[in-house]
Amino acid sequence: MDTNNVLQSSQIDFEKQNGLIPAIIQDSKTMRVLMLGFMNQEAFEKTQQEGKVTFFSRTKNRLWTKGETSENFLYVEKMHLDCDNDTLLIFVRPEGEVCHKGEDTCFGKEKNTANIHFLQHLENTIEKRSEDIPENENSYTRKLLNKGVHKVAQKVGEEAVEVVIDAMRADKERFKEECGDLLYHLLVLMRSQDVKIDEVMEVLEKRHK
Structure with a gap:
């Protein structure tokens, strides 16, 4: 506090x-x-x-x-x-869900995905999936992290290439989808390096100043 x-x-x-x-x-x-x-x-x-x-x-x-x-x-x-x-x-x-109905807020689940702060919700989900507990055994996130940082970094590189390709093709819908894939895999890579979104935001804020 x-x-x-x-x-x-x-x-x-x-x-x-x-x-x-x-x-x-x-x-x-x-x-x-x-x-x-x-x-x-x-x-x-x-x-x-x-x-x-x-x-x-x-x-x-x-x-x-x-x-x-x-x-x-x-x-x-x-x-x-x-x-x-x-x-x-x-x-x-x-710490965990706030609403007794299992939602992050008592004011409706739509607020979870309606803004940029969903990235932090996703970061929290990735962190939970990374935990070594039985219910996460079949999680794609968990399996990817288990393969090590080189594999995660490779996936980020592959998704970045896909973003560039779809941008050059002017395929807006595919571009948005690939951007989503890139952001997700970047968050997984950040998790593997124990880096939080807030820490990256601090770097950007310092540059902005």
Whole structure:
């Protein structure tokens, strides 16, 4: 959690809404809104102490740490209080799915693929597929990584050539498909080198500056 400008419970107006405040949960990487919950003062203080989002469940009438059963915790990166001091915006690093329906966000699965941040979702999927567990034995990603970096790098080179060929042919549909293949295999190669998208973005940002 970002320790700079840490909020104090005394700054928050819990009394305005009968002891509860809404807490908007947003992914710190993708910037997607993941869910909305409610906190009382005890839940807020527990969240700060443990670094994992804890709500006050109105249905269970008790504190509820997101992930206490599923282990899909929401790790706090930073918090912001709105101008009326009665609503929290919490940026998190989610561990696994957020919604109880198995989706990354409680606001509909279409948001997973509607923007560029899907690349980070794909990166997470590749990371999971790379794990040495029985359910991944037949995964193409896992099989490719098992062949070693030379094979993965070769696939990136092959896909790059296909991108160039279809660009020269002005075949837009095939070009888009090959670009998708290239991006996927590049992410697999990055995984083999333990390099994250965020690290590459940092390089590009420094160049831009």
